[in-house]
Amino acid sequence: MVNLNNGRRDFLKAMSLGAISLLMPKLLSAVEGDRKKPNIVLILADDLGFSDLGCYGGEIETPNLDRMAAKGLRFSQFYNCAKCSPTRNSILTGLYHQQADVGKGKNCVTIAETLRPAGYTTLAAGKWHVGGTPMERGFDRYFGMLGGACSYFVPDKTFRLDREPFATNDRNFYSTSP
Numbered sequence: 001m002v003n004l005n006n007g008r009r010d011f012l013k014a015m016s017l018g019a020i021s022l023l024m025p026k027l028l029s030a031v032e033g034d035r036k037k038p039n040i041v042l043i044l045a046d047d048l049g050f051s052d053l054g055c056y057g058g059e060i061e062t063p064n065l066d067r068m069a070a071k072g073l074r075f076s077q078f079y080n081c082a083k084c085s086p087t088r089n090s091i092l093t094g095l096y097h098q099q100a101d102v103g104k105g106k107n108c109v110t111i112a113e114t115l116r117p118a119g120y121t122t123l124a125a126g127k128w129h130v131g132g133t134p135m136e137r138g139f140d141r142y143f144g145m146l147g148g149a150c151s152y153f154v155p156d157k158t159f160r161l162d163r164e165p166f167a168t169n170d171r172n173f174y175s176t177s178p
Contacts, residue, residue, distance in 0.1 A: 037118070037119065037120065040111075040115065040120070041068065041072075042091065042111065043065075044087065044088065044091050046084050046127070053065055053066070053069075054066045055069035055070065055074065056074075078090075078091065081097050084127070084129055084148065085129050085130055085148065088102070088128075088129060088130045089101065089102050089108075089130055092110045092111055092112075092130065092137070093108040093109065093110055093111070094111070095108055101131070102130040102131060102132065102137060103130050103131015103132040104131060104132070109138075110137045110138050111138075112124070112134070112137060112138030112139045112140075113137060113138035114138075115138075116138050116140070121140050121141075122138055122139045122140050122141075123139065123140060123141045123142070124139045124141070124142045124144070125142070125143050125144050126144045126145075127144055127145055127147075127148065128142075128144060128145065128146045128147075129145075129146070129147060129148045133146060133160065133163070135162060135163050141162055142160055142161075142162055143160070143161050143162075143166070144159070144160065144175075145158045145159050145160075145175070146158040146159075146160060150175075152174055152175045152176060153173060153174060153175075154173070155167060155168060155173070155175065159175075
């Protein structure tokens with residue numbers, strides 16, 4: 001039993017355990033049942049403000065993201081860590097970044113490592129920047145850069161397509177183009 005006299009951290013632990021115990025049967029039945037599993041799309045964009053998207057009241061038109069948000073679940077309580085790597089650690093594991101070290105695999109599992117055994121195909125694209133590779137942390141496919149910064153026009157040595165280095169001579173290459 002958790003002693004709630006020890007402050008906020010113990011209170012949050014108790015609340016988290018309670019919420020998980022209430023939600024677990026529903027989550028497991030959705031994954032293991034005969035029903036179609038929901039698609040899960042998780043987007044982390046550096047330098048994107050909370051209210052930049054239309055679905056959160058922003059002035060920028062984002063119709064495709066708004067449509068996805070209208071039919072799905074939207075986060076409203078995720079806090080970034082002011083730097084991209086710790087924020088990625090947190091969103092990949094659901095832990096505070098001090099608890100997780102995705103690159104070294106210590107004391108954490110990623111969302112991909114959790115979903116794969118449940119029959120999900122796990123894909124990642126974009127900047128990884130947490131050490132190691134996505135393929136080592138449960139992702140089936142990956143395209144992007146492992147490092148933290150590069151030219152958008154010329155892939156550097158950290159670009160990968162799955163496990164293989166990616167290079168191109170295409171003069172029209174731009175890393176965020178479809």
